[in-house]
Amino acid sequence: MFLLNFMSKWRIGCSGFHYKHWKGIFYPEGLAQSKWFNFYNQHFKSFELNVTFYRFPRLLVLEPWYNESDGSFSFSVKAPRLITHYKKFIETKRMVQDFYGTVQEGLKEKLGCVLFQMPPQMVYKEEKLEQIIDNLDLSVKNVLEFRHESWWNAEVYNKLSKHDITFCGMSHPQLPEDVIQNTKVVYYRFHGIPHLYSSPYELSKLTMIADEIHANTKTKEVYIYFNNDIGGSAIKNAKEMEEYVLQFHI
Secondary structure: OHHHHHHHHEEEEEOOOOOHHHEOOOEOOOOOHHHHHHHHHHHOOEEEEOHHHHOOOOHHHHHHHHHHOOOOOEEEEEOOHHHHHHOOOOOOHHHHHHHHHHHHHHHHHHEEEEEEEOOOOOOOOHHHHHHHHHHOOOOOOEEEEOOOHHHOOHHHHHHHHHOOOEEOEEEOOOOOOOOOOOOOEEEEEEOOOOOOOOOOOOHHHHHHHHHHHHHOOOOOEEEEEEOOOHHHHHHHHHHHHHHHHHHHHO
């Protein structure tokens, strides 16, 4: 029971699971695609749902995942780019609420965090930050991932902290790799360096990030996802990270 509670604090997985190029690398050659999620669920207890960035989520897609996953599984869900990239939170309150409602109904208690990824052209402005926050349901575990370096500043961290909104840390070729701990939730994404979505990470890099997170006693939940899916690097690194953090409960 202690180990189960410990691992519920550390949610480690991949940014998606339905990659055809993982066949033969992770998924057995003869395994039907309809069984891929079940196979993934046997190895990891969380994944980051990225398909919702491209298409608004539907209950008929979410509910089977909820039903097929075991009780300890959790899902983090990325908000649609229609909200973050096209409309940029302008007149999107109803849309954001509809999105929340769908993922909450479909995933229920297995819903972990809701991730809002911002476009790289969006630079920091106080009024834009206020606009984003104004669109959010603050009862949800919201995570904001910025793609312009201007957002890495104390004003942003503190403002988000006051609303219990987590600043997303990441490993990305063009952005700071800092672990930002502005709430009790730490959310960190590995995108691949130097080559986005493909470069594998050395174990030393993974352990450095894990140690830094573990050192903060205020941290209650950790979500780590690997987005370097090309070549199966995400699978290898996620497994390595899982194995490493197990030592923290000893």
